[in-house]
Amino acid sequence: MDTLNFEKSDDRLIPAIVQDYKSREVLMLAYINQEAWQKTLQTGKAHYWSRSRNKLWLKGESSGHVQIIHAIFVDCDQDTVIYQVEQLGDAACHKGYRSCFFRKVVDGRFETVGELVFDPEKVYGK
Amino acid sequence: MDTLNFEKSDDRLIPAIVQDYKSREVLMLAYINQEAWQKTLQTGKAHYWSRSRNKLWLKGESSGHVQIIHAIFVDCDQDTVIYQVEQLGDAACHKGYRSCFFRKVVDGRFETVGELVFDPEKVYGK
Numbered sequence: 001m002d003t004l005n006f007e008k009s010d011d012r013l014i015p016a017i018v019q020d021y022k023s024r025e026v027l028m029l030a031y032i033n034q035e036a037w038q039k040t041l042q043t044g045k046a047h048y049w050s051r052s053r054n055k056l057w058l059k060g061e062s063s064g065h066v067q068i069i070h071a072i073f074v075d076c077d078q079d080t081v082i083y084q085v086e087q088l089g090d091a092a093c094h095k096g097y098r099s100c101f102f103r104k105v106v107d108g109r110f111e112t113v114g115e116l117v118f119d120p121e122k123v124y125g126k
Numbered sequence: 127m128d129t130l131n132f133e134k135s136d137d138r139l140i141p142a143i144v145q146d147y148k149s150r151e152v153l154m155l156a157y158i159n160q161e162a163w164q165k166t167l168q169t170g171k172a173h174y175w176s177r178s179r180n181k182l183w184l185k186g187e188s189s190g191h192v193q194i195i196h197a198i199f200v201d202c203d204q205d206t207v208i209y210q211v212e213q214l215g216d217a218a219c220h221k222g223y224r225s226c227f228f229r230k231v232v233d234g235r236f237e238t239v240g241e242l243v244f245d246p247e248k249v250y251g252k
Contacts, residue, residue, distance in 0.1 A: 002236040015141050017152055024150035026143055026199075029206045041234065073152075073227035074236050076219055080155045082227050093202055101199035101208050108167060110128040110200050 005078040006034055013049055014079045018092065021070035021084040027092035028100040030059070032081070044069045046083050063123050065089035091117035094124070131204040132160055139175055140205045144218065147196035147210040153218035154226040156185070158207070170195045172209050189249050191215035217243035220250070 006012045013031040020027060030048040032040070035056055039047040046067035050057040060066035067085035074081055093100040093114075102114025132138045139157040146153060156174040158166070161182055165173040172193035176183040186192035193211035200207055219226040219240075228240025 001234040002231075010136070015155060017143050017155060019152060024152075026145060026150075026152065026208055029141060029143060029201065041231075072231040074229045074231060075155065075226040076221050076223070076228070077226075078236075080226075081231075082152055095202050097202070100201040100203075100206075102202070103200045105128075105167075105198040105200060105207075108127040110204075 002074075003078070004034075004037060004074065004081070008077075008079045011051075013051070014081070016046075016048065017080065017082045018046065018067065019082055019084050021086055025099055026101060027085070027087055027098070030057075037081075040069060040072075040083070046085055059092075060088065063089065063094075065091060065123075067092070089118070094120060096120045096123070128200075129204070130160075130163060130200065130207070134203075134205045137177075139177070140207070142172075142174065143206065143208045144172065144193065145208055145210050147212055151225055152227060153211070153213055153224070156183075163207075166195060166198075166209070172211055185218075186214065189215065189220075191217060191249075193218070215244070220246060222246045222249070 013033055015029055016032050017029055018027045033049045036047040036049050046059045048057045066088045071084040091098050096116050096118045097114040098117050099114055103110040104113045139159055141155055142158045143155055144153045159175045162173040162175050172185045174183045192214045195211055197210040217224050222242050222244045223240040224243050225240055229236040230239045
């Protein structure tokens with residue numbers, strides 16, 4: 001069993017880049033610790049560590065928009081991973097966009113260019 | 127001018143996901159601070175903050191493998207960006223691979239699957 005390097009940052013978290021397994025679109029970035037990493041490998045569903053709620057987070061646990069793991073890649077320093085996933089519900093962003101990266105930088109301003117897939121109020125409530 | 131949220135982490139760094147502007151392959155992940163962000167916008171070449179050397183880093187300054195910015199995307203929390211780049215020299219990884227993510231997780235082990243583009247000893251010396 002090869003291991004990731006969680007010791008590099010004080011909070012023992014490393015970033016996971018989440019990419020659509022077919023289109024290669026980057027959907028989001030979240031953080032994992034050892035527990036989230038193990039849960040992801042064991043279940044085949046993307047788990048993260050929520051920095052805001054300070055707890056293990058199965059992506060999709062409230063929205064149903066689970067991410068099914070198709071492949072995982074590790075970088076040269078073992079301190080970043082890519083999860084290539086099938087995004088259920090077609091949207092990764094809690095704001096209802098397919099990708100969290102729904103804004104493009106144009107002349108220093110952030111312009112919305114992404115695709116809105118669902119109404120967050122209907123999925124998460126108010 | 128819209129702004130990124132550098133205050134979220136203690137070190138005032140946020141991750142930049144680097145993606146090939148044509149194939150959408152993820153090439154690497156590095157960190158930026160306000161200075162690296164401004165330099166990138168001003169020059170059109172990817173700049174980062176090197177955590178190991180603790181200094182501003184023009185990617186390619188020693189290898190010549192500069193990254194020409196084609197587009198930049200910002201996430202919902204303004205604490206992660208995507209640089210879509212043209213990678214000069216065809217390799218982003220200092221180990222000579224096209225992508226830093228040259229290993230795939232297979233049954234818990236990291237197997238090399240990526241394409242080796244150059245010999246690091248020839249590019250960086252020993």
